[in-house]
Amino acid sequence: MHSHNPLATVQAAVLTVSDTRDTNNDESGKLIKTLLIEKNHSVVDYKITKDDLSSIVTIVNSWIENSEIQVIILTGGTGFTHRDVTYEAISTMLEKEMQGFGELFRGLSYTEIGPKAMFSRAIAGSIKDKAIYALPGSTNAVNLAMVNLILPTCQHFLEELKRK
Numbered sequence: 645m646h647s648h649n650p651l652a653t654v655q656a657a658v659l660t661v662s663d664t665r666d667t668n669n670d671e672s673g674k675l676i677k678t679l680l681i682e683k684n685h686s687v688v689d690y691k692i693t694k695d696d697l698s699s700i701v702t703i704v705n706s707w708i709e710n711s712e713i714q715v716i717i718l719t720g721g722t723g724f725t726h727r728d729v730t731y732e733a734i735s736t737m738l739e740k741e742m743q744g745f746g747e748l749f750r751g752l753s754y755t756e757i758g759p760k761a762m763f764s765r766a767i768a769g770s771i772k773d774k775a776i777y778a779l780p781g782s783t784n785a786v787n788l789a790m791v792n793l794i795l796p797t798c799q800h801f802l803e804e805l806k807r808k
Contacts, residue, residue, distance in 0.1 A: 652799040655714045656680050657689040657707045661700060661721035661730045662781060665692055672719040672786045679790045688712050695721050700733040708771050714802055716774055720781035722765045731765040734778045738769035745793060752788055775801045
């Protein structure tokens with residue numbers, strides 16, 4: 645078993661997907677940025693876009709091509725409303741899906757919110773050498789995913805993506 649460097653810093657980009665959020669009321673995006681910075685990671689870019697599939701794909705593709713960005717975290721648009729298209733955008737882009745992320749996220753969510761957890765379409769995986777995570781838009785969901793799943797493992801994920 646190989647170990648990873650838990651002190652390694654990552655360079656992240658954060659995308660909030662919402663028809664109603666802006667920089668003043670985007671609590672979930674702010675929380676992601678704060679939690680990353682508290683762990684000495686850097687936020688290279690941060691954007692807010694509407695629930696629009698082509699906009700999501702365009703922004704994520706630009707970040708995939710940016711050599712400074714290692715981790716991409718999206719929040720919002722993972723539910724079942726007509727406007728929720730983050731899952732559709734990301735699931736079609738991923739080269740490899742990390743099935744365990746969604747399973748663990750929903751399992752942890754279940755202990756907090758009960759059976760409504762099954763309505764989350766949180767997803768993670770990789771595109772080229774980038775780690776991609778798509779989270780629900782609530783601050784509780786963001787905190788749960790960041791603290792329990794993403795922050796403890798993102799360095800290891802990146803090391804795995806670079807291994808030959």
